[in-house]
Amino acid sequence: xxxxxxxxxxxxxxxxxxxxxxxxxxxxxxxxxxxxxxxxxxxxxxxxxxxxxxxxxxxxxxxxxxxxxxxxxxxxxxxxxxxxxxxxxxxxxxxxxxxxxxxxxxxxxxxxxxxxxxxxxxxxxxxxxxxxxxxxxxxxxxxxxxxxxxxxxxxxxxxxxxxxxxxxxxxxxxxxxxxxxxxxxxxxxxxxxxxxxxxxxxxxxxxxxxxxxxxxxxxxxxxxxxxxxxxxxxxxxxxxxxxxxxxxxxxxxxxxxxxxxxxxxxxxxxxxxxxxxxxxxxxxxxxx
Numbered sequence: 332x333x334x335x336x337x338x339x340x341x342x343x344x345x346x347x348x349x350x351x352x353x354x355x356x357x358x359x360x361x362x363x364x365x366x367x368x369x370x371x372x373x374x375x376x377x378x379x380x381x382x383x384x385x386x387x388x389x390x391x392x393x394x395x396x397x398x399x400x401x402x403x404x405x406x407x408x409x410x411x412x413x414x415x416x417x418x419x420x421x422x423x424x425x426x427x428x429x430x431x432x433x434x435x436x437x438x439x440x441x442x443x444x445x446x447x448x449x450x451x452x453x454x455x456x457x458x459x460x461x462x463x464x465x466x467x468x469x470x471x472x473x474x475x476x477x478x479x480x481x482x483x484x485x486x487x488x489x490x491x492x493x494x495x496x497x498x499x500x501x502x503x504x505x506x507x508x509x510x511x512x513x514x515x516x517x518x519x520x521x522x523x524x525x526x527x528x529x530x531x532x533x534x535x536x537x538x539x540x541x542x543x544x545x546x547x548x549x550x551x552x553x554x555x556x557x558x559x560x561x562x563x564x565x566x567x568x569x570x571x572x573x574x575x576x577x578x579x580x581x582x583x584x585x586x587x588x589x590x591x592x593x594x595x596x597x598x599x600x601x602x603x604x605x606x607x608x609x610x611x612x613x614x615x616x617x618x619x
Contacts, residue, residue: 338362341445345437347486352445362446364413366438369488372413374446379418385580386516386556387415389543390481392574393514393560394420396567397479403427407477407506409465409494410484413442417458421449431460432468434484466493472506480507482515490517490608495525497532497599504536510564513537517559518608521551525608527597529559530590535599537561541568541586543575549583554612 338354348367355361361375361383373383382388394416397404403426408417411433420427433439439462448458461468465484480503484494493499503513513533519526526542533540541560548555560566568586575582585593600606 341441343437343441345441346435347438350438350441352441362413364442366435367487369485371485372415374413374415374418376446376449379415379422379449382415382419384415385545385578385582386558388578389558389575389582390416390483390514390516391419392543392571393512393558394479394481395423395574396570397512398424401425404478405476406430407469407472407480408432409469409480409482411439411442411460412483413446414448414458414460416481416483418448421458429458430468430472431458432463432465433460434462434464436462465491466499466502469499469502469506474505475508477506478508478511480511480513482513485516486607488518488611492605492607493602495529495532495600495608496602496605497535498602499605500532500536507562510562512560512562512564512566514561515559517557518555518611519557520548520554520609520612523551523593524597525606526557527594528600530594531597531599533559533561534590534594538563539566539586540590541566541571541584542590543571543582543584545580545582549585554609 341352343350351365353363358375360377363370364372375381382391401424403424406420406427406429408431411431414431417429417431420429484490517526517529539562543558545555547553548557568584572584575584
């Protein structure tokens with residue numbers, strides 16, 4: 332008889348709210364992390380390549396297309412949560428060197444205690460986790476030190492203002508290698524004032540941009556996640572489009588003229604004028 336105890340929810344006050352770890356009844360060692368009711372991460376400790384959230388799968392599609400399968404990468408993660416993507420990369424690209432920045436020390440302590448990284452994730456450089464503000468960490472990172480920057484930073488349900496400026500975009504450019512990529516999880520809805528400003532910021536610095544999102548979001552019918560991808564090098568638009576279209580919740584890849592039309596007359600946003608991403612509508616990201 333299997334006498335393994337049923338996992339029970341964990342609730343803890345952290346720096347930026349109340350964090351909860353909720354077990355998935357259908358997957359024995361899988362957990363949903365929320366902060367103040369907003370979903371932050373989903374992790375299956377037995378299956379790190381299982382990605383529950385649609386936007387996380389889209390971020391992973393970009394990571395999968397960055398280099399040949401299994402080739403290690405140097406990655407800077409801004410925003411740690413339960414470290415879903417660092418675990419994914421440790422499984423799919425062993426020996427990658429990953430630096431994870433998480434500003435919430437209480438959250439980091441909870442995740443480290445309850446959802447520890449696998450022992451073998453540190454092989455060949457592995458995963459280094461640090462409690463620090465994302466902008467500060469970016470500005471202190473060595474020049475040309477990353478193949479990719481993954482930005483998934485939310486204060487509650489909003490991207491903090493100091494991570495939404497053109498100066499921030501230039502800081503990311505400094506840290507990336509020549510053909511490196513910056514990928515970010517954003518959220519907005521029509522008329523896309525926030526998203527248009529973000530595109531204007533990165534178009535000032537990088538030659539190639541793309542967005543990945545579900546058609547209803549791109550058409551302005553509802554609030555939702557949008558994955559931004561930028562680089563000095565050409566982006567693998569066709570492979571990304573195939574991967575995004577094959578998902579359970581199909582997404583579309585927008586680039587080129589479509590993005591130029593979306594930017595329209597939007598101007599880059601400087602630090603002095605930067606604002607956080609919009610407040611999501613009630614229930615947009617909440618859990619029961």
